[in-house]
Amino acid sequence: MSKSYIDQAFQEKLANNQKLFVPYIMAGDGGLENLNDRIDFLQSCGASAVELGIPFSDPVADGPTIQNAGLRALANGTNLAGVLETLANNKENRGIPIILMTYFNPIYTYGVERFANDCAEAGVDGVIIPDLPLEEEALIGGFLTEKSIAFVRLAALTSGEERLAEIAKRSEGFLYAVSVTGTTGAKASHSDTVKGFLQGLKKVSEIPVLAGFGVSNSDQAKELGGNCDGVIVGSKIVDLFHEGKTNEISELIKNSL
Numbered sequence: 001m002s003k004s005y006i007d008q009a010f011q012e013k014l015a016n017n018q019k020l021f022v023p024y025i026m027a028g029d030g031g032l033e034n035l036n037d038r039i040d041f042l043q044s045c046g047a048s049a050v051e052l053g054i055p056f057s058d059p060v061a062d063g064p065t066i067q068n069a070g071l072r073a074l075a076n077g078t079n080l081a082g083v084l085e086t087l088a089n090n091k092e093n094r095g096i097p098i099i100l101m102t103y104f105n106p107i108y109t110y111g112v113e114r115f116a117n118d119c120a121e122a123g124v125d126g127v128i129i130p131d132l133p134l135e136e137e138a139l140i141g142g143f144l145t146e147k148s149i150a151f152v153r154l155a156a157l158t159s160g161e162e163r164l165a166e167i168a169k170r171s172e173g174f175l176y177a178v179s180v181t182g183t184t185g186a187k188a189s190h191s192d193t194v195k196g197f198l199q200g201l202k203k204v205s206e207i208p209v210l211a212g213f214g215v216s217n218s219d220q221a222k223e224l225g226g227n228c229d230g231v232i233v234g235s236k237i238v239d240l241f242h243e244g245k246t247n248e249i250s251e252l253i254k255n256s257l
């Protein structure tokens, strides 16, 4: 496929010897009317991209923090159509890539082709669909390729070497290295095997490798990021926004880069 905006934006940072930092936020948590401001704020803090979650009633990969953020967003009426419309309104002003994180069910309900078209209209640069295994990807892959939307794949600690190599080869934009066995959420420390896992992915991946799950402070960001190209931080960012601690978000990002 042709390169997405993610490739370009990440290459610029990496060429300057910078690590990548991708915060995750839940769309509609704090009100959909604040979504574009939050993205702009993260951009001003130095975020390399924003991963944006679509709230869903059955988020199997999410821990309590993100589940609760999803419940808050659903309670104020947030849905996929509303999120895409809101993103489209600020498309011209955005200077960093947006990666949508959604389970497959909301996409299916929305209509797969319509989803790809409206993502492109909204300026979405990549998607992550955690519950769609390699074997089912054909349901959507072609529509995304047509719109040059990167289809980001997840590599799990539990996958065998052969499958990891296949996932690395297929992934677009970057490769998401899930650095915990379990759900999203803060973790005190990562297992020693994570380091080898990240180094192994770096060897087989031609695109940047980002580590996510369980990263909640800049020490962890530096430690994991030191073995790949950067990190993704979700639960901690979601908590800090919910508590109104935007200064701490800014500090966390600055100290992690």
Ligand SMILES: O=P(O)(O)OC[C@@H](O)[C@@H](O)c1c[nH]c2ccccc12
Pocket: 024, 051, 053, 061, 062, 066, 101, 130, 183, 184, 185, 186, 212, 213, 214, 215, 232, 233, 234, 235, 236
């Ligand atoms: O919350 P954590 O532990 O910082 O992990 C990142 C994560 O939240 C974000 O990337 C994410 C949220 N939900 C997901 C579902 C699958 C894969 C990734 C995600």
